[in-house]
Amino acid sequence: MSKDIKRVAVFTSGGDAPGMNAALRSVVRSGGFYDLHVYGIKRGYEGMIEGELTRLERSDVSNIIHRGGTFLKTARSERFRTPEGRKLAYETLLANDIDACIAIGGNGTFTGAHIFFQEFGVPIIGIPGTIDNDLYGTDYTIGFDTAVNTAIEAVDKIRDTADSHNRVFFIEVMGRHAGFIALNTGIGSGAAYVIIPESERSLDDLVEELQRSVKRKKLFSLVIVAEGSKLGGAAQIAQQVQERIPSYDIKVTIIGHLQRGGSPTGQDRVLASRLGHAAVVGLLEGRHDVMVGIVNDQITYTPFEQAIHQTKVPNADLQRLAEVLAT
Numbered sequence: 001m002s003k004d005i006k007r008v009a010v011f012t013s014g015g016d017a018p019g020m021n022a023a024l025r026s027v028v029r030s031g032g033f034y035d036l037h038v039y040g041i042k043r044g045y046e047g048m049i050e051g052e053l054t055r056l057e058r059s060d061v062s063n064i065i066h067r068g069g070t071f072l073k074t075a076r077s078e079r080f081r082t083p084e085g086r087k088l089a090y091e092t093l094l095a096n097d098i099d100a101c102i103a104i105g106g107n108g109t110f111t112g113a114h115i116f117f118q119e120f121g122v123p124i125i126g127i128p129g130t131i132d133n134d135l136y137g138t139d140y141t142i143g144f145d146t147a148v149n150t151a152i153e154a155v156d157k158i159r160d161t162a163d164s165h166n167r168v169f170f171i172e173v174m175g176r177h178a179g180f181i182a183l184n185t186g187i188g189s190g191a192a193y194v195i196i197p198e199s200e201r202s203l204d205d206l207v208e209e210l211q212r213s214v215k216r217k218k219l220f221s222l223v224i225v226a227e228g229s230k231l232g233g234a235a236q237i238a239q240q241v242q243e244r245i246p247s248y249d250i251k252v253t254i255i256g257h258l259q260r261g262g263s264p265t266g267q268d269r270v271l272a273s274r275l276g277h278a279a280v281v282g283l284l285e286g287r288h289d290v291m292v293g294i295v296n297d298q299i300t301y302t303p304f305e306q307a308i309h310q311t312k313v314p315n316a317d318l319q320r321l322a323e324v325l326a327t
């Protein structure tokens with residue numbers, strides 16, 4: 001193990017995700033276990049620029065494993081995108097004798113971390129925390145499972161009213177450019193159709209499928225739309241379907257930021273705890289400029305370069321399954 005790293009700073013950045021607190025707890029407690037001094041930076045890279053840094057003891061992370069959000073708060077920093085902003089951030093780390101950082105976030109966070117490492121050589125390990133599950137190098141990201149469960153719970157409720165009124169609902173879920181949340185929500189909620197950015201299914205396919213289900217005497221339907229769909233958002237698609245089938249009673253629901261909050265599921269808490277520990281161990285083993293992940297239940301370290309630029313696509317079997325089960 002490396003003897004050089006003694007003081008580690010941890011921060012959350014980008015969109016929050018349920019389980020980030022559990023990851024922070026794991027970093028602080030694991031750091032303490034291996035005799036590191038752990039510091040928390042508020043509001044991600046913004047706080048690093050502003051010098052908002054405090055020592056975190058094990059008691060500071062008591063009673064947070066079950067809480068959504070991030071107690072360190074988060075931000076999408078415009079200033080960190082500039083060389084001047086990054087220089088100020090580096091000066092904060094220098095002034096506080098920080099030897100290494102752990103960044104909890106998504107693609108944007110790791111893009112910043114990678115540039116920062118190239119410019120200043122600060123060892124950084126990333127922990128994937130985003131509801132979108134869109135990072136290459138890990139089977140799951142922290143927050144994804146909770147977001148899917150939240151979306152399924154919402155769709156279950158919509159199902160009741162859709163059934164009562166014989167309506168077709170278009171339900172939009174988050175995911176930015178990826179369809180993981182939509183696909184898992186669709187399968188988990190028994191949706192009639194799932195529209196994701198990674199699929200080539202067209203509006204004609206959707207209309208045909210809806211008409212087929214009417215022939216099967218199915219009087220209501222639930223269509224899950226990923227916000228990044230190539231066919232447009234739920235409202236846009238609903239409008240086009242309404243034009244093609246005027247007899248349908250169509251409604252649109254956008255679940256939105258509900259998916260970002262709430263108590264993390266057991267799966268997210270365990271994932272966050274494992275990744276937090278593995279990030280600390282990775283730093284002590286001399287790893288940096290990498291994202292820690294779990295692939296096939298094994299801890300892995302993927303270079304930021306790959307995690308950022310390689311695309312993870314939803315499992316083709318799952319896409320097929322969603323189609324088969326809807327018939």
Ligand code: F6P
Pocket residue numbers: 015106130131132174175176227260
């Ligand atoms: O990356 C997480 C995410 O919730 C995406 O699914 C969504 O597109 C985006 O963040 C929304 O960002 P904001 O909360 O800044 O509007």
